[in-house]
Amino acid sequence: MKVGVIGTGYVGLIQAVGLASFNHEVIGVDIDTSKIEKLKRGISPLHEEGLEEVLKKHVNKNLIFSADYNLLKNTDVIFLCVGTPQDKDGKANLSFLFDAAENLKRVLDKKEEYIIVTKSTVPVGTNRKLKEIFKGFNVKVVSNPEFLREGKALYDFYNPDRIVLGFENEKDEKLKDILVNSIYKPFKEKNVPFVITNLETAELIKYASNAFLATKISFINEIAKLCDKVNANVKKVAEGMGLDPRIGKAFLNAGIGWGGSCFPKDVKALIKQFEENNIEPILIKATDIVNEKQLEYFLEKIENYYKDLKERTFAVLGLAFKPNTDDLRESRGIKLIEKLIEKKVKVKGFDYVEKARENARSYFSLKENLIYGYNVVILDDLYETVKKVDGIIITVEDDKFNSENWQKIASLVKEKVIFDGRNILNKENIESLGFKYFGVGI
Ligand SMILES: NC(=O)c1ccc[n+]([C@@H]2O[C@H](COP(=O)([O-])OP(=O)(O)OC[C@H]3O[C@@H](n4cnc5c(N)ncnc54)[C@H](O)[C@@H]3O)[C@@H](O)[C@H]2O)c1
Known part of the structure; x- marks a missing residue:
């Protein structure tokens, strides 16, 4: 499938490289142009065992990096992997996430169907807010929290304990089919458990696990x-x-x-x-x-x-x-x-x-x-x-x-x-x- 990944930090880069190794066509977008320049040359800006090898294998083939959001226009599934750091008052700062959503809105085609998947850790209710942002677009929003451990991130990508998917409508079989049988097909084949639930529950699973x-x-x-x-x-x-x-x-x-x-x-x-x-x-x-x-x-x-x-x-x-x-x-x-x-x-x-x-x-x-x-x-x-x-x-x-x-x-x-x-x-x-x-x- 044609996949976009927004934010190429610890989570986004692993996601981009991992999905490229599953033979999807992946476009990784980041606003940090120095990061993008390195990635284009197959150099990992961060230290993670084995990452650079897989990156080098796929980069400029089925894995493209760019600072240009326009390239995301022709993708089917877009993963949001930007940071959600701590605000002054302890809340999650969602400005990077909402900026990314606004940037995306400017390039998506209102006539096309898109699936926007949040991998960033976001407070309960955030994915519903994203849905509002994309009002007027043919967009389905999914919460798919990430559980990788830094230092073992690539291993964790290939060997997840579970995949959590929060849907707007839990019974959305078409959406389930795309994510379970296509995007994450190798996990299904390995019998990785999929937990399919509503957006709020998926968002909370992540916070409850870490806490x-x-x-x-x-x-x-x-x-x-x-x-x-x-x-x-x-x-x-x-x-x-x-x-x-x-x-x-x-x-x-x-x-x-x-x-x-x-x-x-x-x-x-x-x-x-x-x-x-x-x-x-x-x-x-x-x-x-x-x-x-x-x-x-x-x-x-x-x-x-x-x-x-x-x-x-x-x-x-x-x-x-x-x-x-x-x-x-x-x-x-x-x-x-x-x-x-x-x-x-x-x-x-x-x-x-x-x-x-x-x-x-x-x-x-x-x-x-x-x-x-x-x-x-x-x-x-x-x-x-x-x-x-x-x-x-x-x-x-x-x-x-x-x-x-x-x-x-x-x-x-x-x-x-x-x-x-x-x-x-x-x-x-x-x-x-x-x-x-x-x-x-x-
Ligand atoms: N690091 C982990 O181990 C880990 C594990 C699970 C979940 N998470 C969650 O995943 C999210 C990302 O974490 P991370 O550690 O990968 O963060 P990170 O800071 O390493 O990477 C975030 C990337 O997003 C980019 N970015 C920011 N705004 C952007 C925008 N508008 N458009 C495009 N790119 C933009 C930044 O330049 C950066 O490269 C966070 O919500 C975090 O809580 C992280």
């Missing part, structure tokens, strides 16, 4: 604080809980809390949706508060150990919000660096992902006139990063840390102290090398 996962993390983080006090081990608590299939072990890793491009803004936007409907969001608000406090709790551990942080130097290992991505949005590592610098600390930062290091360099140098640029250096080598530091702080849940040469690291640091904000290291092994080890709840 639930965030709640699981906040729950175990709260338990971790108690573990610290009573000599219990939160890793074992989580293991013992997680073996119960009603609970499950995923998202029960205690640490410095959740960040990233989705959980923080989606939890806040869901809180707003409750408030707008005059319901007190007791549990979800608590989830958010626990998360806010978790970083402070970790910082207190560092301060309690050193007493005075002034003029200390730390290696912060982990800049992106999670492993295998370059995305710094709401990264706990970056937030911690900023908090440390406010306390007159010097930071040497490292991330395994080169683009994450590049992004961090530009993020901090943009702030050069503030205090940041002068007190943070981002290094390309982990061993250089730990040289002569007063302590190592791990901020990203990356198992690669366990394969490092910790004997060598022990010989490079000034003081053998580790604050493991993700409980990722083997405490016994690390302590056997003479390190003082501080995790969260262990």
Whole structure:
């Protein structure tokens, strides 16, 4: 089919490349012309394993990139994948989405039929508003929220747990046929479950899923604080809980809390949706508060150990919000660096992902006139990063840390102290090398 994708960020680019690999004819449109120029040359502007290979295979064949909305005129199905960041007051900012819709309106042909599918995470009622925008056009609106995980995005595209489709009319068999039997045919063939429902339910499935996962993390983080006090081990608590299939072990890793491009803004936007409907969001608000406090709790551990942080130097290992991505949005590592610098600390930062290091360099140098640029250096080598530091702080849940040469690291640091904000290291092994080890709840 002829498919359009508006917004070629983490979600849109994966969607465009993935659908091209299903042999659809895909046009990816973005207002960021520098991104489009890279994409036209088969260069991925973002780091995602395997993405550039599939991109190169299809680009300029059945996958075209352009900043020109006019190319969307001859498509059948158009996916909206623009950002919906957090507004000042915590709501989802829908200006990119509505701008995209207005741009689209200018080029679509009133005599043609189109299906407009929202993949962006949008509050309940947004797709009905989109329908209003396209009044007078022959347009069907669909909500098809995205569940991919950055760092595993291409894998998740090909192996979804479910496909959620919200229709204006749940019984619309023609629409179902196009989406299930044509657009997403390979998923149907793999027996991926399709959840077909109304627009509002589909919109809410996305927010409820993210808020639930965030709640699981906040729950175990709260338990971790108690573990610290009573000599219990939160890793074992989580293991013992997680073996119960009603609970499950995923998202029960205690640490410095959740960040990233989705959980923080989606939890806040869901809180707003409750408030707008005059319901007190007791549990979800608590989830958010626990998360806010978790970083402070970790910082207190560092301060309690050193007493005075002034003029200390730390290696912060982990800049992106999670492993295998370059995305710094709401990264706990970056937030911690900023908090440390406010306390007159010097930071040497490292991330395994080169683009994450590049992004961090530009993020901090943009702030050069503030205090940041002068007190943070981002290094390309982990061993250089730990040289002569007063302590190592791990901020990203990356198992690669366990394969490092910790004997060598022990010989490079000034003081053998580790604050493991993700409980990722083997405490016994690390302590056997003479390190003082501080995790969260262990
Ligand atoms: N990143 C994730 O892991 C993830 C997962 C699931 C859902 N989502 C949701 O998907 C949406 C997109 O997220 P993302 O991380 O891909 O965002 P992103 O910021 O990486 O990408 C958004 C893209 O849209 C482009 N854009 C903005 N306005 C435009 C317009 N008017 N016309 C064309 N292009 C425009 C931007 O230039 C950018 O390239 C959000 O609603 C997000 O919550 C993201």
